[in-house]
Amino acid sequence: MIHVLQSQVTAMMDAPHKITTDRVPLGRALVVDDQAVALKLVQRMLEILGFSTVAVSGGRDAMVCLNQYRYDLLLTDLQMPDMDGYSLAGWLKHQWQDTPVIIMTGTCPAEVAGFMRGNLVDHWLFKPFTLNELAAAVKKFVRVKDS
Secondary structure: OHHHHHHHHHHHHHOOOOOOOOOOOOOEEEEEOOOHHHHHHHHHHHHHHOOEEEEEOOHHHHHHHHHHOOOOEEEEEOOOOOOOHHHHHHHHHHHOOOOOEEEEEOOOHHHHHHHHOOOOOOEEEEOOOOHHHHHHHHHOOOOOOOO
8 A cells, every 4th residue: 555655646746736825725734644655645635735734743743733723624544653543533623623624544444433433523535545535525624715
């Protein structure tokens, strides 16, 4: 799976997508993943979609960021060494219930069905996912801001 992600990152970095600075971003997204390649890929995907992004490699770092700034979207991996994404989602929803949380995971849906029944996560993405799948997920939660 890492090889697939690495080739996706390379393809996206070489892609002719332009991020223009003269438009208002869709919002500020915090991306959390302990896998550097996945982190960079998802960050780039969100930037292509028009988000301003901050990327960190663990749940504890994410908590620091979330305490310092209000984000329009949290996109986090489920399984990380220091804190799992579901616990991070619970902490965030306790602080700010209206911040959308998308959890991404390489685990099959049957293995996370118990988590999926809870109300802490607004959407689940199963790795590997496409730019179009990510766009469809974030479109549900983020309004385009007026310029």
